[in-house]
Amino acid sequence: MPTSxxxxxxxxRIEGHAKITIQxxxxxxxQDARFHVNEFRGFEKFCEGRLxxxxxxxxxxxxxxxxxxxxxxxxxxGDAILSVxxxxxxQKLRRLITLAQWLQSHALSFFHLSSPDFILGFDSDPAKxxxxxxxxxxxxxxxxGIRLRKYGQEIIEVLGTRKIxxxxxxxxxxxxxxxxxKRDYLLNWIPEARETALMALETMKKIHVKFQHDIPNYGNxxxxxxxxxxxxxxxxxxxxxxxxxxxxxxxxxxxxxxxQYHEYFGEATEDWSYLxxxxxxxxxxxxxxYRVGPLARVNICDYIDTPLAEAERKLxxxxxxxxxxxxxxxxxxxxxxxEILFSVEKIEALLNDPVILGHNIRAKAMINQTHGIxxxxxxxxxxxxxxxxxxxxxxxxxxxxxxTAQNNLAMNRTVRQxxxxxxxxxxxxxxxxxxxxxxxxxxxxxxxxxxxxxxxxPMHVQVVDEEHRLLCDVRR
Amino acid sequence: xxxxxxxxxxxGCSGCHMxxxxxxxxxxxxxxxxxxxxxxxxxxxEFPRDVDVVLVEGxxxxxxxxxxxxxxxxxxxxVVSFGDCAVTGNVTAMRNGLDTDDVLNRAYVELxxxxxxxxxxxxxxxxxxxQARPLHxxxxxxxxxxxxxxxxxxxxxxxxxxxxxxTPALSHVFLRYG
Numbered sequence: 001m002p003t004s005x006x007x008x009x010x011x012x013r014i015e016g017h018a019k020i021t022i023q024x025x026x027x028x029x030x031q032d033a034r035f036h037v038n039e040f041r042g043f044e045k046f047c048e049g050r051l052x053x054x055x056x057x058x059x060x061x062x063x064x065x066x067x068x069x070x071x072x073x074x075x076x077x078g079d080a081i082l083s084v085x086x087x088x089x090x091q092k093l094r095r096l097i098t099l100a101q102w103l104q105s106h107a108l109s110f111f112h113l114s115s116p117d118f119i120l121g122f123d124s125d126p127a128k129x130x131x132x133x134x135x136x137x138x139x140x141x142x143x144x145g146i147r148l149r150k151y152g153q154e155i156i157e158v159l160g161t162r163k164i165x166x167x168x169x170x171x172x173x174x175x176x177x178x179x180x181x182k183r184d185y186l187l188n189w190i191p192e193a194r195e196t197a198l199m200a201l202e203t204m205k206k207i208h209v210k211f212q213h214d215i216p217n218y219g220n221x222x223x224x225x226x227x228x229x230x231x232x233x234x235x236x237x238x239x240x241x242x243x244x245x246x247x248x249x250x251x252x253x254x255x256x257x258x259x260q261y262h263e264y265f266g267e268a269t270e271d272w273s274y275l276x277x278x279x280x281x282x283x284x285x286x287x288x289x290y291r292v293g294p295l296a297r298v299n300i301c302d303y304i305d306t307p308l309a310e311a312e313r314k315l316x317x318x319x320x321x322x323x324x325x326x327x328x329x330x331x332x333x334x335x336x337x338x339e340i341l342f343s344v345e346k347i348e349a350l351l352n353d354p355v356i357l358g359h360n361i362r363a364k365a366m367i368n369q370t371h372g373i374x375x376x377x378x379x380x381x382x383x384x385x386x387x388x389x390x391x392x393x394x395x396x397x398x399x400x401x402x403x404t405a406q407n408n409l410a411m412n413r414t415v416r417q418x419x420x421x422x423x424x425x426x427x428x429x430x431x432x433x434x435x436x437x438x439x440x441x442x443x444x445x446x447x448x449x450x451x452x453x454x455x456x457x458p459m460h461v462q463v464v465d466e467e468h469r470l471l472c473d474v475r476r
Numbered sequence: 477x478x479x480x481x482x483x484x485x486x487x488g489c490s491g492c493h494m495x496x497x498x499x500x501x502x503x504x505x506x507x508x509x510x511x512x513x514x515x516x517x518x519x520x521x522e523f524p525r526d527v528d529v530v531l532v533e534g535x536x537x538x539x540x541x542x543x544x545x546x547x548x549x550x551x552x553x554x555v556v557s558f559g560d561c562a563v564t565g566n567v568t569a570m571r572n573g574l575d576t577d578d579v580l581n582r583a584y585v586e587l588x589x590x591x592x593x594x595x596x597x598x599x600x601x602x603x604x605x606x607q608a609r610p611l612h613x614x615x616x617x618x619x620x621x622x623x624x625x626x627x628x629x630x631x632x633x634x635x636x637x638x639x640x641x642x643t644p645a646l647s648h649v650f651l652r653y654g
Contacts, residue, residue: 040538042580044587045582046579061491063490130518130519132518139504143504146503150498268590270595272598274601
């Protein structure tokens with residue numbers, strides 16, 4: 001049976017965003033679908049020869065959306081190279097900025113990027129389906145989202161003197177202490193932030209009802225889930241050890257030291273994407289597909305140690321029932337909002353902790369190890385920085401395992417599932433394009449960590465037969 | 477008619493776009509003043525014609541960026557290099573002293589546990605240019621906004637002047653790199 005390939009690419013494919021290809025056979029039945037990333041900058045090579053001390057500043061430039069996650073993870077790899085336990089004040093301040101990063105990134109994902117689909121509708125006018133369209137439709141909702149993201153960014157600026165690419169965390173601790181005036185300023189925001197987080201969750205529950213017929217197709221499959229968990233089983237974001245859970249809710253590996261991650265997780269390469277394909281080694285490539293990020297974290301933890309978020313987690317888990325984890329990728333959105341609420345509660349608790357006002361913020365040491373691994377939970381999942389240095393602290397080799405890449409196999413699976421569900425032969429409608437795009441959006445892929453497609457992917461689908469004759473051409 | 481504004485993201489980290497979003501409540505004000513006709517944060521299909529002002533983030537790092545740069549120039553009245561990567565190459569250009577094959581080899585061969593190979597010769601893969609270069613080496617640029625990223629205040633100041641039809645004269649406090 002002759003086959004044909006449908007390419008869904010940005011109309012601006014010359015700009016080099018992510019692309020999707022769908023292969024259909026002669027009867028129009030979908031055989032395969034792939035999610036491609038086509039941007040590359042080469043940090044793992046050009047960092048060689050730089051000083052370990054510079055890595056926070058350089059690696060935060062991997063991504064303007066989650067620079068603080070790279071900064072913190074880099075500082076933790078530096079801690080390992082110095083062989084120091086950092087002061088408690090520094091650790092708690094780093095926790096505070098990590099949560100601020102979650103808050104601003106998750107608010108961006110939900111309010112600025114995804115809610116236009118939910119509030120204006122998947123089938124609404126594409127020209128208006130964006131944050132400005134949202135402002136026109138529901139100014140109050142948009143403003144609340146903008147201010148929630150702003151709060152996260154304000155915390156980062158108050159701590160680190162700038163909102164994007166702050167150099168504030170360093171190997172051994174942080175550069176500047178905190179003070180009570182700054183604390184009081186940030187505490188004043190808490191009631192508004194909490195109210196917005198709860199409002200967003202109520203909105204999500206309505207979305208859940210409104211889109212109940214669509215939701216089952218959004219990447220609904222079992223996979224492994226991976227993330228950091230605190231030693232007592234609580235949701236973790238800064239420290240902790242790795243847990244691996246299967247799609248039925250069984251813990252198949254637990255308390256894995258992050259320094260051992262290479263023994264459990266590998267990366268494969270395909271010639272059709274610049275985004276690598278991490279997998280869980282004991283199950284091998286493909287079968288070792290796993291998901292990270294909000295959905296994984298809320299699934300794998302035993303509980304959340306803040307009351308409002310824990311109550312929401314219990315409601316969330318009830319979606320799947322006792323025998324399963326929440327396997328549907330659509331619920332990344334939902335889990336993300338629970339994490340927003342958690343972040344607000346936890347930020348309040350940290351701000352009220354007198355330890356953060358301490359002045360002992362940095363452990364100073366020379367290079368004591370030539371190898372160090374740092375890990376933390378970035379908004380989109382577990383992030384690893386691994387450095388090899390010489391005795392002077394000059395980088396010899398760098399390995400970065402990025403959160404979004406770890407969802408690569410699952411994102412491909414989601415695209416395949418959506419294509420199989422909605423494609424009907426060579427007919428490609430705007431609605432199909434939007435749903436496939438929305439499937440990817442569930443994962444909130446931070447492609448600037450590897451490429452640079454945020455927001456909505458403009459799409460151009462062409463269906464051609466084996467003679468390269470155009471059967472169908474749809475743009476939006 | 478409101479000015480037609482576009483933003484583009486080439487080889488960079490999106491930090492300049494994030495700083496644009498740091499305009500926060502000023503975005504609501506901006507929504508009344510402009511038509512955002514193309515942007516990575518909006519649903520748009522292709523780079524439109526008759527764009528009044530375009531902010532371009534990122535260096536020109538691969539063949540698709542280069543081709544796109546010329547379309548941007550052709551379709552826009554006023555092109556702004558937006559942030560240090562567009563202005564100087566910056567972090568995206570840190571690979572310039574190295575051979576592109578060595579850079580690709582490290583990521584996709586040496587650090588791969590399985591199926592090591594360099595992604596290439598596939599229609600979805602954009603081939604890297606030998607060096608990542610600033611935008612003005614490819615097309616005429618009308619104004620430059622410095623910073624890694626430029627601050628929201630800096631962006632607001634520049635955008636406000638552009639919307640009045642002026643070339644932004646940024647005060648010296650904004651003329652910093654990094």
